[in-house]
Amino acid sequence: MDADITLTVDGERRALTVDTRVTLLDALRDRLGVTSPKKGCDHGQCGTCTVLLDGRRATTCLAFAVAHDGAEITTSAGLGAGDGGVGAEPAHPLHRAFLEHDGFQCGYCTPGQICSAAGMLAEAEAGWPSAVTPDVAERPALDEAEIRERMSGNLCRCGAYPGIVAAILGVAEGRRT
């Protein structure tokens, strides 16, 4: 079954016709040529397909594109665009921090890590607790343990976690000061 849908991707409105079976990830990569989100496990376990979906981090491999008609999607490539436009690098403080702190090796998981980190920082700023917050009724303080817990949905097979945590902590501290 085909469906006509519209997606706004990194600020650009795109209309397309998709089979209902097409995931958001495949629609982005194979239909729209947006290859910033990557396909890793394709089962919601690795986080490398993470984007900001209507402003919140979400895996795109477990979402049918047809169910997100009208959605606004920001990929890592589109994060911070506006200064230099999509592809102008390094556009966002998280991009710069990942470079500074060696937050990647092969880079395959990086766009998902960046989008997840962006969404996670917004969640923490909104006061959302996590599984390691000592008292869920209190406003959490974002430290290394909190970052590790909140980023546990993003795997890095190169094991760049120390750099990833340092990069995100750096951006979080920069925002606080």
Next chain:
Amino acid sequence: MIPFDYRRAGDAETAVAAVAGNPGAAFLGGGTNLVDHMKLGVAEPDLLVDVTRLPFDSVDPLPGGGLRIGAGVRNSDLAADERVRTRYPVLAEALLSGASGQLRNLATTGGNLLQRTRCGYFQDVTTPCNKRRPGEGCSAREGYHRYHAILGASPHCVAVHPSDLAVALTALDAVVRVRGPRDGHGERAIPAAELHRLPGEHPEWDTVLGHGDLITAVDLPPLPMAARSRYRKVRDRASYAFALVSVAAAVELTGDVIGDVRIALGGVAHKPWRATLAEAALRGRPPDRAEFRAAAEAELADAQPLRDNRFKVPMARNTIVSVLAGLTGEEPR
């Protein structure tokens, strides 16, 4: 994946009628479990009725002091709700211990309750599984069953229900509101503890719901004792893993004794396991470790672990003791 038709429901009545009228239809919530099962061939609906845009997306106060959680409220939003965090911390903790941040932003309250077991054989269509294809046999009973049931299993199925949320709701005496094809314009109420069932002869049925039944909301009772509650999940990884054993508990001290207590276990059975024997053993008793241990052992006396999950019996006992000790000031949270 087989081709399917997709419809977006405008109201609950239409959604229920659309699914009820087609044996191959299914409701689509956040999709984090169903879409995966469609990729794996575990589920093969020919019609998806998307219920995520129905007006069930808020948490509202109930007369009398409880809360009504819309079935479409995302797991992340529910865990972040101030009223839930302060009045029902066990619920926020349970939600936050499940899945990942990305998945919690998608997953809905109703969908979380109706997610299916993560038994590897259920998810692998090349292996026999009575839950997926009744009569085929159970591969887990003699196979890989480290994560499987120690209570209430049957010869036909040893799977466990994977939801953390359901365990907390069971401990809290929550009530699930359902609208089905035979309910007309009304709804019926099912205690959370009775939503899921034991496998018995029919492991293919996870819950007491019928085809076309739609969860519209979950009601939390006022339950002041829930302000002192917690959820502890024991798992193989520090984060982003299903429970080996989990405990949801709330305790109310009256003077020097336990006035009231709620305990539910996850990871041990085909349904969230309300520990009524342990609760009965503890009411009116002093809050000390010997009492907690005796109560936990009473609950687990009938446990029938499998070859490779015997460790779950002492693990469940110790986790119950630890959680109750923490809640009653025996040790820090």
